[in-house]
Every structure is written in C-alpha cells, then in structure tokens.
Amino acid sequence: MEHNFAHFREMLGEVIDLQLAAAVLEWDQQTYMPEAGAQPRAMQLGTLMRLAHARFVHDDFGAALEQAKTSAAQMDPDSDEAGIVRNVQREFQRQRRIPSDWVAEDARTTSLARQAWEKARAESDFAHFRPHLQKVIELRRQYAGFFAPYDHVYDPLLDVYEPGMKTAQVRTVFGTLRPQQVELVRQIAERGLPVDASMLHRKYAVQKQWDIGVEIITDFGYDFKAGRQDKTAHPFTTTFGVGDVRITTRHDPDYLPSGLFSTLHEAGHALYAQGIGPTLDRTPLLAGASYAVHESQSRMWENLVGRSRPFWNHYYPRLQKLFPRALGDVDVESFYRAINKVERSLIRVEADEATYNLHIMLRFEIEIALLDRSLEVKDLPQAWNQKMQEYLGLTPPDDAQGVLQDIHWSSGYVGYFPTYALGNLIALQLWEKIRSEIPDLERQIERGEFGELLSWLRQNIHRHGGKFEPADLVRRVTGSAITSEPYLRYLRSKYGEIYKL
C-alpha cells in the first residue's frame, strides 16, 4: 500500500522534475538568455514538455495512479495523499486528451513567440508578432477540439487555469460586475474631484526603487534564501520547487508605481508558492489551487495591503527619505490619493482598482472572438483599439501600449485573463474573513507587521497548494461561492471615501 504510493510519487516526481526544469529554462529565457539562444531553447523546451507529457499520460503512469487511488480511498480526504491523487487524477484525464506532439509543437511555438513578442513590443511592431500569434491561436483552437463536445469553445481553455469554471459562469459574474464598476467609474468622473498624481511621474532612480521593493517584500515575509528577484520585460513569478520561488520585476525611472506595485504583486504570488507544504514538493500541487486563487494572493498584497492608508502611514516616511526630490513636498495623504487615482488608462498592469476589471473583460471578449473565429488575428489591433474606446474611452497611440502590452498570448496563455478579475473577487472574500479574525489588522499593517496576516494565509490557503479545487477552497475558508459582493463593497467604500461620493 505504502509501496504503491511511493512508486506513484516517484513516477509523478519525474514528470514534475521535467516541468520544473522547463520552468528554469523559461525563466532564463525571460531574464538572461542572449538573442541567438532562442532557437535551441525552443527545441529544448519542446523536448522537455513533450517528454513530461508523454510520461504523464503513459499507461504505466495510469496504472500507478490507479493503485494510488486505491490506497488514497482509505485515507482522510484532507490528507496530502488524497489531495495529490485528486489533483493528479483530474490533470491525468485532461492531459490524456492532448497528443504529445501537440505539446511539443506548442512549447516550441510559444518559446519562439515569446521571443518575437519581446521584440515586437519593444519596437511596437505587431506585424512581427502576427504570424506567431496566428500559430498560437490555431494551436488553441486545436486544443479546444481535443475536448469536444463542450458547452463553449472557450471552456477547455479556461479549465486549464480555473479547474471546474465555465465560460457561462464567468459571463454571469462579469455581467453583475461590469455595470456596477462602470457606474462607479462614471460617478467618480462626474464628481470631478481632482487628484494630483503628477509626482508619480517624477524621477525615481531605479536602484532605489529596487531597494525599497526588496525591503518591503522582505517585511512581507518573502524569503530570499529560497528565492531571488531579477529583471525582465514582463514581471512574473516562477517555482522551481519548494525552496526556489523566484520573482521578476521591471522599473520605470519616470513612473514609480510601475515597478513598486508589480514587485508587491509578484511577491504575493511568491508568498503563496513559498508557503506550500514541503510534503507537496515534486507534485503538481506546487502550482496552487488555481490561477484565480493565485491572483487573490498577489492582488491582496499589491492592493489591499500595498495601496492602503495604514501601509503608507508606515512606509511613506521611508519612501520620502529615499526620494527627497520627488516626494519632499508631498504629504502621505496626497501620495495615498495619487496611487489610488481613478483614471481610464491604457495599461492593464498599471490600472487602478476601479477600472482594472474592465481591462480584463476586454481581453476575455477578444479571446472568445479569436477562438470562435469571429475575429481574425490580422484584425486584432483594430478590434483592440475599438474596444478600448468603447470600454475606457481611449485609443492607444501605438500597439506597444495596446494589443502588444501583455506577454500572455505569446506564451499560449489564452483563458488566463479572467482569473485576474476572479482573483480580485476572491481576495475580497478572504479579506473580509481575515478582518473578522484579525481585528487589529490595520494597526499591524500600520506598524509594518505582516506576520499574523501571512500566518493566516499560510494556514488557510498556502499550505494546501493545489489540494482542493478553487471553489471548494473558497467555500472551506469563507463559507461562500465565488461572488462579487465583497469586492463591490470594498470599491464603493474605498473610492466613496477618496472621491467623497
């Protein structure tokens, strides 16, 4: 019995080793790899992903999984063993439908597409990226085909990131959310209360930005002995195993929030990954419960902590001292209002909380249109710009600030964007629970103390990794399904106060 499980764990461990090795190669590609390394790297990633997949869906592994299921059936459903078997079983059923050749072709395609995207974005040259994106989308259509019949062509893609979630559910949630967010943004605009955010566009030396970021996330509890931070074009967090969880960041010397908040955001992901129980190493449970649950963590540390008044009551004197020329004449209240200024803007990762989800809904609709062929890749920049006008009343001056701004599609991440908005909702569901259980949370944050918050998250969310499906996990912790009410309450309260609505 125990032997059965050990055998299953070892076979699984090898598959995960290959996936984590691929993660190292991808991290390197986005941080340090020289230009001419793209072609061999694509081959290597193709081979690693194809082998990992082939071993995972092999009948031998299926047999080991069956035996492990027998063992796990007699265990506590909350045990590691039961959780691993549940997660792997779900993933096994999914992966069995995907041919290994598709996996290899996809890995090669996205490895090259990422490289092309970087160049295209730097030069605002959509044409350079277009053939790569066409191939990525074509592969996504093929992917959906492996899961036919489906309710919606987008369902199989969404399921990669949000196990169990359906397109129809997302539409329902977004249907509730959208009019209320639009209404809030309208009220704010109508109120016409001016917020000066010009100080955020002053000169901020990159090294100092780096230093304050490191200081803050160390205070959060991010362990640099089990991780590191590097520079990249598009910040991300990646796990190479318990003990090696890395974040990446970028800084803009002319705009403080860009680097600062992306650092806090990625640290939120990393705290989750560093908090996953070591007994779950070499299993897919390292990836966490879902992308939305991951986003609930990153958005919590970025926004609920990092854009809050108590947080800046603590850190602002330090920030001011670091940037006396930029912030010497700015008091903490003005700074707080500036970083929470509601403004229709072009760049998702720099959007305020009130408009953020609109950026997501735009992408969600475009992805669906690309998949159901109502939109062709060649017409994408135009469609993007039209929707930006419709949703946010803006037209990007170039594609770098429009359709090329995000790395996701180049990496094959179609179906991923909705998880950001869902993550926002889950973050607030958790936050209401946390505030009820840690009544003096605000005072702790005001003292720069995050230990109790992190412990709560470790205990309730992090340590479980992917042991529970996201909806189950949210229900276990909050007693509720995923819902937008806490999030809308938060937005109305926060912005009602700032904008005196």
Place this chain on the structure above:
Amino acid sequence: MEHNFAHFREMLGEVIDLQLAAAVLEWDQQTYMPEAGAQPRAMQLGTLMRLAHARFVHDDFGAALEQAKTSAAQMDPDSDEAGIVRNVQREFQRQRRIPSDWVAEDARTTSLARQAWEKARAESDFAHFRPHLQKVIELRRQYAGFFAPYDHVYDPLLDVYEPGMKTAQVRTVFGTLRPQQVELVRQIAERGLPVDASMLHRKYAVQKQWDIGVEIITDFGYDFKAGRQDKTAHPFTTTFGVGDVRITTRHDPDYLPSGLFSTLHEAGHALYAQGIGPTLDRTPLLAGASYAVHESQSRMWENLVGRSRPFWNHYYPRLQKLFPRALGDVDVESFYRAINKVERSLIRVEADEATYNLHIMLRFEIEIALLDRSLEVKDLPQAWNQKMQEYLGLTPPDDAQGVLQDIHWSSGYVGYFPTYALGNLIALQLWEKIRSEIPDLERQIERGEFGELLSWLRQNIHRHGGKFEPADLVRRVTGSAITSEPYLRYLRSKYGEIYKL
C-alpha cells in the same frame, strides 16, 4: 537513406536537448540559484541526466544508430554525417556500460556536492565537503568498474575527457615534462632576478575589471549576442546550443590577474564553442574534440595571446588609463614581467606558465591514489599539503587555498585535470603552426587585431567540433602526435628572455 539519418538525428537531438537543459540548470545553480534551491535542483538534474542516458542507450536508439552507420559508411569520412556517427558510436559504446540509475545518482550527488563545496570553500571547512567527496569518489570507483578489465583504474575516467588517451601515456608525457619544468623553475630561482609584481595587488575596482575584460574578449571575437558573462565562484564556460555559449567569471578587487586572465581563458573556450558549425547543433559534437583540445584554445587566448608582449603593447595604455592609481607609475615592460613572474604559488588558476603543470601533476597523482585506495578522502588535506610541499615548496595556510580550491571533484570531474596540461602542449603545437602560416601574427596582436587568428582556429579546429578524435585532429593540423617539445621550447624561450638565463 536520408530518412534514416533524419530519424537518427531527431532521436539524438532529444537526448542532447535534455543534456543542454541540464547544462542550463547547472549554470543557474552556479550563478543565481538561491541556497534552498539545491535539493529540488538535484532531483531535476538527476531526472534529466537519467532520462538522457536511458534514451541514449536504449535499443531503439541503438537501432537508429545502426541504420545511420549504414548511411554514413557511403559518405565522405570528413562529412558531418560521418563525423556524427563516429562520435556517437564511440559514446554509445561507452554509455551502454553505465546503468541509468548510476547516472541519476551521480547527477544528484554532484549537484549537492557542488553546493557543499561552495560553502566549504567559503568557510575553509573540508569536513563539510568530505562526506560529499567520499560519495563522489565511491561513484567514480563504481564507474571504473563498469569498464573492467582495464589497464589502469584511472583509464575509464580519463577516457571521459580525452577519448582514446591512456593513463600510461599521460605518465609518459608527464615523465618527460616534469623534470624539464622543475629544472626551468630551479634555474629561474637560482638566477635570482627580482621581478616586482606588487602592483598587481593594488586596488582594482571590480566594475572596471569587468569592463576591460568585456572589451578585450569582444575584440577577440566573442559574440555577446550569442552568449553572456555572469559571476560565479569558479569560472566556467557552458554551451546551451549553437547561439548560446556563456562564460562566467570572478574578480578580486585586490589582485588584477585573477579576473582578467580567467576572463580571457573562458573566452578561449567560448570562441571554440561559438565557432562550431551550426549543422552540428543538437549533437554531442558541440562539446568539441576533447577537454585537452578545449584547453588548448583557452590557454592559447589566456597565455600565448594574453600574456604576450605585443598584446600588452596594445592594451596596456588602456589598462593604465582605467587604473591610474594602481598603474600610473608602472611601465608596460614592468607590467609584462609582473604578469609573467615565475613563482611557486598555491592556487592553480593563478599559477604562471612555468609552474602551472606542476599543479596538474599533483592533482593527477592524488586522483590516482584516491581511486586505487592508496589514499582515503579523510587523509586528503594532509596528502595535498605534503605534495604541495614536495612539488612547490609551500604549505597552504588553510584548505580553501589548498585542497578546496577547485570545483572539479565536487562536480564529479575526476580524470579532467590532466587535460589542462595536455591542452598546454597542444596549444603550442598549434601555435607553432599558426605562426608559420600567419607570419605577422605578432604585429596583428600588437594592433589588437585577432580576426586572422580566429579565422585560422575556426577553419582548422572550431568548425569541426567533435568530428575527429583529439589525436587525429592534432595530427591533421600539425602533422604530429601530442608532444611536449613545442611547449618546452616556448617556456625556455619566453622565460630565458625574461629571466636572462
């Protein structure tokens, strides 16, 4: 026929992809990986190496190789195809004797041993490294056992790095070399001509050292678009495919030659790797003809170019300008003599050319003693110090400057050291040939022009990669077997002039 070969190349390519992926993971481990990443990294490397090995020695690959041999038999023996088949056939016969489990255990062991060595070296704590080294040596003994019967237990290990070379041959070459090098060093000491090298121990800002190194190796022809340089504890060069050949370096702010010459040395390796024909990508021929041939390249750029008078006639004004406080009062001739000062010293990588091979012979004898059990790992520091006294008249003040100075054993590289000395010999055999074919080579170097030298090396050595066995390659190019005469001529001439013997 062509199909046979394509199938063989694809199967081979997958194996190489796995090996190159492992090389990325090892590079990361030695440059950026956080401390706590060691354990999962060891598992990943174990899996990658075991899978690469298992696929390579699989009967299916054997069958593909047989078919490729049939195709290659009808081709020009100098063709890529024939060269690939020769190289792979040799490697296949070797690898078939090694169990995959040994490969995985070795990869895990050395991954952890490297990490332990770094700490042990930093803290000069041999005891911390000892159990790891014991395991590494035990695995080496097992490895030799797979190749029994052999003439000498060291033969199978030597063969990993120097295909076709025997321990007895190395002993013969070293037997000729040693008395003559010892005699030269004795004459120099007896001559008693003082050489002042104190200026090399002044303050040299690390960033400026980095900059001048980059400038020089760019002049050499190292392509930063197809490579990069990073910092590490023990400099090395690594290949992730044609298009991604990286070097690593370290700098000592209190001793200029350490960083400077190791940069030139690694660049020599990297120029070789960058010059390998792109048609040899995804084959083991990327690794070059042998370690000794690789060392012939690195030692050539480091010493024959980088420690020569014409070289410094060109670069010294630049160096002086960069370090006015350290070198303002030093003329080029004094600098030239300082960097070529013959001195019995503790650290191999910083040894001058006249004493360098003595460091190698010491290691060669210790490795043999460890393998034939006449020396136990626990007695190693003592044995090291005794031999240092015997060969160089010195006793290391601590193990960091003694037995812990080199990374090799921690990485499982036993049998590697002799290739450094053999590389020195080959370098001079090539150099005599080059000087006869490029009569104004010195004047070109004096102008900072390396293009013709590099072209010659590309044409005669680099582009072939591992197409020919090292002894064949040396004979093709120089018409001679590997011999110490050119090297001894060079030493006598260079140091005879400097020390007025």
